[in-house]
Amino acid sequence: MTTYRWNTSDFALGYDAAADKIHPYYLEIQEAILDRLSLPADSTELVVDLGGGSGRLMERILDRWPHVTGVVVDQSEPFLALAERKLARFGSRATCVLARLQDDWKSQLPTRATVMVSMSAIHHLEPAEKRTLYRQCAEAPGPGGVLMNGDEVRDADDARYLAEQQSWANHMRRGMADGSIGETFHPALHKWIDRNVTRFGEPKKSGDDCHETIQAQLDYFRSAGLSADCPWQKGMWGILRGVLPR
DSSP, X not given: OOOOTTOSHHHHHHHHHHHHHHSTTHHHHHHHHHHHHOOOXXXXXXXXXXXXXXXXXXXXXXXXXXXXXXXXXXXXXHHHHHHHHHHGGGGGGEEEEEOOTTSOGGGGSXXXXXXXXXXXXXXXXXXXXXXXXXXXXXXXXXXXXXXXXXEEOOOSSHHXXXXXXXXXXXXXXXXXXXXXXXXXXXXXXXXXXXXIIITTTSOOXXXXXXXXXXXXXXXXXXXXXXXXXXXXEETTEEEEEEEOOO
16 A cells, blocks of 8 residues: 555644645635536535545535535545544535545445545546546546546646746745744655655656646546546646536
8 A cells, every 4th residue: 555645643734734825726726616516506416525635625615515415535544534523514414435546435435426526636646546546537426427626737848847846846935934834844845845846857656746737637537438628727737627428
């Protein structure tokens, strides 16, 4: 089993506290996902958040659609502990499932999911793992099911990709310097900068930031039987949307 850096409570707590400061468009991406779900106000659908961590996106979904039920799937017990506390106020409408995205998480769902979302999680999978995940996503819902993945992507040109990562590293450094990112998470960000900027170009493995282009991932969607497009992008962040035909 792959060991992920998120399997410590300090990392989970630190990330949850500073996520919207670490990622330049964190809240904007969430808003863009919510705006594009197009669920009716009285929807009773099941929404699954893949790699949903501490439940920040699911909390917003359950608040916006008061009859929707939600499942947060994540491989990190510390993150799911945070999600359970955050989502406790929704009672039986919210469930957490401990599972890796590489494994058969869909067999643990209470019913077929109509909507699947993800944010800043799937990029940790190697290409073959992403393809397997997207096939599962195509099998989980019925006709018309949708997957909305708001995630990090890379430019096909290495120089532009490196420049984008350097720009993000500088954003992180500013957050650490001005105190908007707590000191407990500084070591993790210094490691990220070393791994992704200082040692740019070194081979990546599952659990690293295995960024791929938008086009590559939309091709994965189509190979899995999903129609695919990218309705939103800024820099090295995009929303990848896949829909099953009706």
